[in-house]
Amino acid sequence: MAGLRTRKLNIVDRALGKGRQEVVSQSAFAHLFSEFVQYSQARSITASELERRLEDAGVGIGVRILELASLRDGKTRRETRMLGILQYVHTTIWKALFGKSADALEKVVENEDEFMISEQEPLVNQYISVPAHLPNLNCAAFAAGIIRGALESAGFPAAVQAHTVAADAGGSRTVFLIKFAPEVLARERSLASA
Amino acid sequence: MATGSYTFVIVAQGDTPVYGAEFLAAAKKDGQDTSHLNQLIIHAALDMVDDAVWTSNNMYLKTVDKFNELLISAYVTPGHARMMVLHDVRNEDGIRSFLHDVHELYVKVLLNPFHSAGAPIRSDTFDARVRALAKKYLT
Numbered sequence: 001m002a003g004l005r006t007r008k009l010n011i012v013d014r015a016l017g018k019g020r021q022e023v024v025s026q027s028a029f030a031h032l033f034s035e036f037v038q039y040s041q042a043r044s045i046t047a048s049e050l051e052r053r054l055e056d057a058g059v060g061i062g063v064r065i066l067e068l069a070s071l072r073d074g075k076t077r078r079e080t081r082m083l084g085i086l087q088y089v090h091t092t093i094w095k096a097l098f099g100k101s102a103d104a105l106e107k108v109v110e111n112e113d114e115f116m117i118s119e120q121e122p123l124v125n126q127y128i129s130v131p132a133h134l135p136n137l138n139c140a141a142f143a144a145g146i147i148r149g150a151l152e153s154a155g156f157p158a159a160v161q162a163h164t165v166a167a168d169a170g171g172s173r174t175v176f177l178i179k180f181a182p183e184v185l186a187r188e189r190s191l192a193s194a
Numbered sequence: 195m196a197t198g199s200y201t202f203v204i205v206a207q208g209d210t211p212v213y214g215a216e217f218l219a220a221a222k223k224d225g226q227d228t229s230h231l232n233q234l235i236i237h238a239a240l241d242m243v244d245d246a247v248w249t250s251n252n253m254y255l256k257t258v259d260k261f262n263e264l265l266i267s268a269y270v271t272p273g274h275a276r277m278m279v280l281h282d283v284r285n286e287d288g289i290r291s292f293l294h295d296v297h298e299l300y301v302k303v304l305l306n307p308f309h310s311a312g313a314p315i316r317s318d319t320f321d322a323r324v325r326a327l328a329k330k331y332l333t
Contacts, residue, residue, distance in 0.1 A: 010319045012302045063311050067273045067301045076294075078272045080251045153207060153273040153311065155247075191248060 016071060023099070030127045037128065037139055047137040051162070055145035062093075062149020069096045078154070082180065082188050085154050089147055090117055097146065098123045103173070113185050117147070117176040118165075125174065130164075138162040140174045147176055157181040198283030200332050201232040202324070204300065205240060206312045207274045213315040217328040232264075236278045239266040243276050253297070254290050269293035273311065275300060285332065292331040299323050 036057065037050075044050040069092050070078075079085040090105040108114035122140040130137050140162040148160040158180045165175045197219045204213040216229060239259035246255050247270050259266040267289050269277040277293050277300075303309055303320055315321075 010317075011306050012299050012317065012319050012323050014302065016298065016302065060307070060310070063273055064305055067271055067304060070272045071298060071301050075272075076253055077251045078247075078253055078270065080248050155207075155274050187248060194249070 016068065026123070026126070029123075033124060033139075033142070034127060047134045050137065051139075051141035054139060054141040055148065055160075058142045058145020058147075059149035059152070061097075062146040062151070063153040065093055065096055065146065066150040066153055069093055072096070081191065082156065082184060085151065085156050086115055086117075086178070089150055093146075093150055108177075111179075113180045113182070115178045115180075117178065119143075119174050119176070122174045136164070138164045138174060140176070143174075144176050147178065151178070151180075156184050158184070197333060198281055198285070200328065201229070201236065201280040202296075202328070203233075203236050203278045204296075204315070205276045205278065208312055209240065210312045210314075212275075212313065213320075213324075215321065215324055215328070217325070217332055232280050235259075235261045235264060236266060236280050239268070239278060240276065242266075243268045243270065243278070247274075247276075254293060256286065267293075269297065271297055271300070273304075275311075281332075288331040292327055295327050295331075296324055299327075 037054070040050050040053040040057075044053060073092065079088050086105060091101040094100065094102045102117045103120050104116075104118045106116045106118070108116060119140070122143055124142050125138070125140050128139045130139075144160040144162040148158060151158045151160070158178050160179075161177045163175045163177060164172050166172050199219045200217040202213075202215045202217070203211055206212045214233075216232075238261075242258045243255065246258055246268070253269055253271060255268045255270060257265050258268045263282055265281055265284070267279045267281065267286075269279075269290075271277070277296060279289055279293065281289065299320060300315075303315055303317060304311060309315075
């Protein structure tokens with residue numbers, strides 16, 4: 001143990017991993033995530049309660065990854081506009097977490113406060129099988145929580161939901177539906193007119 | 195090198211102060227204790243920061259407010275933690291470098307999974323690092 005103690009490093013002295021990508025093995029992540037889903041499932045009665053638990057767990061990650069990703073990039077700017085922050089989540093944050101940008105970022109045509117980020121095969125769901133009696137369950141609620149955490153701490157409070165959507169060519173994809181709070185829209189309008 | 199007094203505060207999202215420190219010039223140390231006044235001025239300047247934060251996308255907002263001969267500079271991280279410096283001398287580049295380096299320390303503390311974003315930072319090591327940075331840039 002004495003050998004370990006000399007190597008103990010305070011968190012403020014550790015490197016932030018600028019410039020290089022530190023990767024955790026996917027099997028380690030899948031194992032941890034499946035344990036977490038089972039833990040939450042045992043403590044939830046309904047599917048929506050389970051999703052809420054997963055989402056809440058993601059929020060703290062979103063808050064941290066937002067800060068970390070921009071520091072790693074050496075950025076000196078923040079995102080102040082709605083489209084800018086969405087683009088940032090879709091590209092930079094997704095890359096930092098999952099090694100690639102999300103498959104698509106779209107605007108919901110009917111509602112000006114809603115946007116969709118869609119992903120063919122979310123990494124978090126790779127080894128998750130949805131039981132037949134819970135067809136609406138999507139464990140990517142965890143990733144939805146990450147999006148919500150990042151948006152909220154950037155000053156864009158929003159509700160984020162993960163939905164499973166059947167694709168035209170068979171199979172399905174996960175859509176993260178982002179609905180911004182009214183004050184974000186109001187600020188966006190005042191910034192656009194300024 | 196200019197010598198001045200600096201009061202530094204980090205205010206997290208939701209207006210909770212999470213860290214504060216004072217770096218006083220040697221000559222000021224035996225004078226009147228104005229730290230309570232400084233706190234007030236800094237917190238009054240938060241409103242100016244909230245206005246400036248959406249009109250500029252720079253993290254470093256430079257001088258946001260003045261009170262008599264005192265100046266308040268601010269820096270806002272992407273996660274909207276506001277770092278405020280109250281100072282009585284002009285030292286733009288020094289403050290910019292100081293805040294940039296403190297930002298990095300702050301993110302490291304934030305990355306601790308047992309630390310939540312609005313909680314006070316009680317780490318002695320963090321405090322020591324911030325003071326070392328102040329010595330480097332704010333003297």
